[in-house]
Amino acid sequence: MVASSENPLEEKDLNAEFLPGENKDSTPHSPPNAEPSLEFTKQNSPESPPASQPVLDSIPETAELSKEPAVESNVEKEAKKKKPKLLNKFDQTIKSEINAAEKLRKKGKVEESLRAFEALVQKFPQSPRCRYGKAQAEDDLAEKMRSNEMLLKAVNTYREASELPDTPPDLIKATLKRRADRQQFLGRTRGSLATLEKLVQIFPEDISLKNNLGVAYLLLGDNKSAKRIYEEVLAGAPHDGFAKVHYGFILKSENKIAESIPYLREGLESGEPGTDDGRFYFHLGDALQRTGDKSAYDWYEVGHRRGHFASVWQRSLYNVPGLRAQPWWTVEETGYTDLVKALERNWLTIRDEALSVLDGSSGQFLPEDENLREKGDWGQFTLWQQGRKNPSACRSVPKTCAFLERYTEATSCKRGQIKFSVMQSGTHVWPHTGPTNCRLRMHLGLIIPPTGCRIRCTNQTKEWEEGKVLIFDDSFEHEVWQEAESFRLIFIVDVWHPELSQSQRQTLSPI
CATH class of the missing domain: 2.60.120.330 (B-lactam Antibiotic, Isopenicillin N Synthase; Chain)
Structure with a gap:
């Protein structure tokens, strides 16, 4: 799923490249009727840390990281104040009919809701909100049926809704964001990338969209384009934690170890959504180790306390819970x-x-x-x-x-x-x-x-x-x-x- 400001992996140690921006609880996303392509559950921590665990002189003051961004841009503050406007003038006149169909969807009566929205689309083919409601109902039904075919219908209907005349900007944004998300869910990474590129063209000031676009480039292995995107974000929003951790990862993948450290560290310290990921703790610690900085183990401890690592020593991320954990075996x-x-x-x-x-x-x-x-x-x-x-x-x-x-x-x-x-x-x-x-x-x-x-x-x-x-x-x-x-x-x-x-x-x- 496309990360929000919120290959099959080859056999590689975790110091090798990874796909940032994916959330453990949802990565990698597979179609609804398929098994996940890779188990990504957290290992249960031992009841007590191993006796060999390093002694920590101190824990970073950032150990209890806030879930809220340390600094909010004016754009983000303004976005919180505004309620999305999803109805154009015509849709305002049929608001009661739209609400009735939407009420069915929210009650979980997905089939009835879809029939209602289909009837509305047939009756009002130029209504963006009716088309969007139909896409949402198809999306919900795909989840219920675990059907890729139904989800593809939703993806196409989201596109139709975004392309109708007089579609409100907020509705275009909501429609295309969900379309990109569902395309990524289906494994259509390049299609998702194209949708995100379109979104950024339409809404160039939206930082979260650029952050998501950067992740899409990374998922395709296009680190050069991702780096360009995050440089643009940080030029306009130098405190953006999501951009910082991803930019730090890119620098580390380029073996610019010392340069990567402040971006990874400050990104984690921000506590912004999408930054509390074990792989960022892992790579920050690794970079610190390679520069001889013993605070690496402090960050591993924070990652452990956050539930990303089984212990300071045991830092694998692709785990089955509850397995016996010890370094040496007879x-x-x-x-x-x-x-x-x-x-x-x-x-x-x-x-x-x-x-x-x-x-x-x-x-x-x-x-x-x-x-x-x-x-x-x-x-x-x-x-x-x-x-x-x-x-x-x-x-x-x-x-x-x-x-x-x-x-x-x-x-x-x-x-x-x-x-x-x-x-x-x-x-x-x-x-x-x-x-x-x-x-x-x-x-x-x-x-x-x-x-x-x-x-x-x-x-x-x-x-x-x-x-x-x-x-x-x-x-x-x-x-x-x-x-x-x-x-x-x-x-x-x-x-x-x-x-x-x-x-x-x-x-x-x-x-």
């Missing part, structure tokens, strides 16, 4: 003993196949592309992603893939990957978290230098061993250092969180 705790034993028993075969690819000229190890490295060289070679096998990759390591086929807890994990990871000397991976609490991550050591390679998850640091498996929950903050004199090679196997039911594993959408 083999016995996972219940995946057979898989771990098989990995450790076959580690030399897995290593040799990986080395044959690494030593070749095929270029199958690709550079990490999520901007997680502070420095260094980190390559990955993926066999399974989102529960889908890569046949071409598996032809290069046939024995590894053949034995993995027996372990569906890994190969069917739609919220994970199976891949080789090679890291050269001098590499540091920023503290980061994975996107979901629905998986656990296994690391099998293949080539591990004697010293200099380590991984921290929360406040516990471990080292890999050749032929041994480490298991951790990557929804918790983790960080990697490779300070050895030679490369490090591991095999990464993501598995379903053991507490997920078979039904959940089948119905959860991919990440």
Whole structure:
């Protein structure tokens, strides 16, 4: 749904790009009769924070953020005073008939209301308000029937209402805003964008419309256009919190880390609708961490108190509530003993196949592309992603893939990957978290230098061993250092969180 001043995601850590402006409780919107394309529920917080949770020297004074904007523009104040004028002169003369049909709609008698508005449209085809009422009734009926076909009718009727002669400006605005919203709901992102562009052309002084247009550009991956829109908004309304957080996100996606911080921070401090989103807390904290500012954990704490994060440490956003949450796991705790034993028993075969690819000229190890490295060289070679096998990759390591086929807890994990990871000397991976609490991550050591390679998850640091498996929950903050004199090679196997039911594993959408 288009955010108001109020892809399927690939497997990416949360430091990678996201689609801002979507609200957790409604994102991503699917047609009424479809399953949501991605579960976006908040994980239940543990009854008490983990013992390893960082000690906070202080919480920002903004911790209890106001729900109201800190500063209201004159335009916004004026808009609150004015009641929308939805009737033109002619519609004033048939107001009683319109009200009768509208009363049916508000009472939930949607079919009767639609019949009444259809009769009014037939009787008064040039009435914008009657046409708008018909669109609203179709919209309500689509929700009741969970029908895309009916919703498409509403989308078309909204357009008709906006294009009739003598349609009041307030009605044009209401009609096209709802049309853009419903188009986005149906997945017609470009159509929604076109409607919003039209709205901004008609009402160039309406900041909220420009903010929504910026989100529409972001949803299409057009950050350049979104950036231009938010620069326009901030030039005229420098205190607009919604524009600030989105502009800050764009700057961060451009790796302008220090520049992004004041926009993200001031946007969150504004408390304006559309700013209280876990992803903005996440990216502000990440930016602060990368500049060495320990107040990052203060903001993570605020995000936790606001219900966006399970804890200061565990900051994944695509979660299933109530799953056991701990950073490190033993083999016995996972219940995946057979898989771990098989990995450790076959580690030399897995290593040799990986080395044959690494030593070749095929270029199958690709550079990490999520901007997680502070420095260094980190390559990955993926066999399974989102529960889908890569046949071409598996032809290069046939024995590894053949034995993995027996372990569906890994190969069917739609919220994970199976891949080789090679890291050269001098590499540091920023503290980061994975996107979901629905998986656990296994690391099998293949080539591990004697010293200099380590991984921290929360406040516990471990080292890999050749032929041994480490298991951790990557929804918790983790960080990697490779300070050895030679490369490090591991095999990464993501598995379903053991507490997920078979039904959940089948119905959860991919990440």
